[in-house]
Amino acid sequence: MGKSGAELGVVAGLVRASFLVNAVYAESAREYGLTVQQGQLLCVLMGRPYGMGDLGATLGLEKSGLTGLVDRAVRRGLVRREPDPDDRRAVHVLLTGEGHELAEDFYAATCRRVDELAASLGTPDRDRLAALLGTIVRENEAPTVFLDTVQR
Amino acid sequence: MGKSGAELGVVAGLVRASFLVNAVYAESAREYGLTVQQGQLLCVLMGRPYGMGDLGATLGLEKSGLTGLVDRAVRRGLVRREPDPDDRRAVHVLLTGEGHELAEDFYAATCRRVDELAASLGTPDRDRLAALLGTIVRENEAPTVFLDTVQR
DNA sequence: ATGCTATGTTCGTAGTACGAACTAAAACTG
DNA sequence: CAGTTTTAGTTCGTACTACGAACATAGCAT
Numbered sequence: 290m291g292k293s294g295a296e297l298g299v300v301a302g303l304v305r306a307s308f309l310v311n312a313v314y315a316e317s318a319r320e321y322g323l324t325v326q327q328g329q330l331l332c333v334l335m336g337r338p339y340g341m342g343d344l345g346a347t348l349g350l351e352k353s354g355l356t357g358l359v360d361r362a363v364r365r366g367l368v369r370r371e372p373d374p375d376d377r378r379a380v381h382v383l384l385t386g387e388g389h390e391l392a393e394d395f396y397a398a399t400c401r402r403v404d405e406l407a408a409s410l411g412t413p414d415r416d417r418l419a420a421l422l423g424t425i426v427r428e429n430e431a432p433t434v435f436l437d438t439v440q441r
Numbered sequence: 442m443g444k445s446g447a448e449l450g451v452v453a454g455l456v457r458a459s460f461l462v463n464a465v466y467a468e469s470a471r472e473y474g475l476t477v478q479q480g481q482l483l484c485v486l487m488g489r490p491y492g493m494g495d496l497g498a499t500l501g502l503e504k505s506g507l508t509g510l511v512d513r514a515v516r517r518g519l520v521r522r523e524p525d526p527d528d529r530r531a532v533h534v535l536l537t538g539e540g541h542e543l544a545e546d547f548y549a550a551t552c553r554r555v556d557e558l559a560a561s562l563g564t565p566d567r568d569r570l571a572a573l574l575g576t577i578v579r580e581n582e583a584p585t586v587f588l589d590t591v592q593r
Numbered sequence: 594a595t596g597c598t599a600t601g602t603t604c605g606t607a608g609t610a611c612g613a614a615c616t617a618a619a620a621c622t623g
Numbered sequence: 624c625a626g627t628t629t630t631a632g633t634t635c636g637t638a639c640t641a642c643g644a645a646c647a648t649a650g651c652a653t
Contacts, residue, residue: 298571298575299555300587301588301590302571302574302578303458303462303558304462304555304586304587305578305583306577306578306583307458308583308586308587309583310455310456310459311459315501324607342630349464349467351610351611351612352632352633353612353613353633354611355632356632358610360633361607361609376619376630377619378617378619378632379631399456400452403456409577410451410573410576414573416450417573418451418454418574420450421562421566421569421573422458422570423454424561424562424566425454425558426458428561429461431458431460432460434460436453492600493602494599494601502640502642503641504600508601508602508603513639525600528599529648530599530648531599531649
């Protein structure tokens with residue numbers, strides 16, 4: 290039973306830790322007047338502009354749902370659609386200046402809060418945890434929903 | 442910069458791993474015709490019945506939002522409200538027979554999927570990861586949104 | 594008894610997100 | 624190059640999520 294006990298430990302640990310991260314993410318979003326989904330959109334777009342298709346794949350949304358999310362973000366002045374010069378069907382979604390500023394602030398606040406979740410770990414444990422999570426993220430090809438480091 | 446690099450690694454690792462867990466959770470929920478929130482409700486109630494207040498605190502919801510969530514779960518026959526004999530204002534929310542069965546199945550499927558996220562880790566790494574996440578969960582007092590082990 | 598607090602619900606509002614159906618443009622095919 | 628198929632996005636209808644404010648009861652304290 291030792292082995293199955295350890296396995297359940299990983300699963301419950303991952304699920305509950307995710308719950309904490311979600312809560313912290315929601316708190317940050319709220320602080321900046323965003324919904325979680327809008328915050329996620331901004332964080333993804335911090336890296337580069339996306340077409341609607343890629344954006345949906347990255348966020349795990351159907352295209353029909355994404356249209357509304359982008360619409361609302363456009364209405365708030367956070368992102369804009371730009372026609373793709375090479376394909377008149379396609380658009381690029383990118384941050385506005387205001388959106389970029391808000392994204393940076395939200396990203397920083399979220400980093401700070403998530404970092405605090407791990408406050409009780411010493412540096413070696415943090416490094417170990419980072420390495421283990423890095424393996425999971427890599428092996429499962431988690432999309433870039435949150436940058437490793439801020440673009441300079 | 443070595444230290445700050447490691448710190449960002451933990452943060453990005455936690456956020457992206459959470460994204461993976463969320464996606465897997467959503468996939469499980471969908472498989473069983475549930476929304477994520479309904480799945481979460483069932484998983485919490487697997488442990489024991491809750492009053493609306495405790496349930497809101499556990500799930501991180503305002504009471505007004507919780508009423509609707511429970512209403513819809515009642516309509517689907519998954520949970521029921523029972524008057525608290527000691528306090529005529531209060532109710533206990535608990536799983537119906539059908540809800541209990543569905544919760545077990547959903548829980549098992551989710552466990553399997555989350556476990557697969559860590560498939561590339563060997564047993565020692567899994568144990569280390571479980572221990573590190575366990576520390577975070579404990580230090581931040583993550584509510585019991587997902588049982589450690591199924592109740593027998 | 595009388596006010597204060599706690600428990601839940603109702604209501605209005607905004608947002609999330611799916612599938613099906615649709616438009617338009619690009620890509621393929623004979 | 625005309626005709627078909629595929630791809631990119633949007634629109635529409637539906638159901639769900641979830642907040643705050645206002646409300647009704649019920650318990651509690653003085």
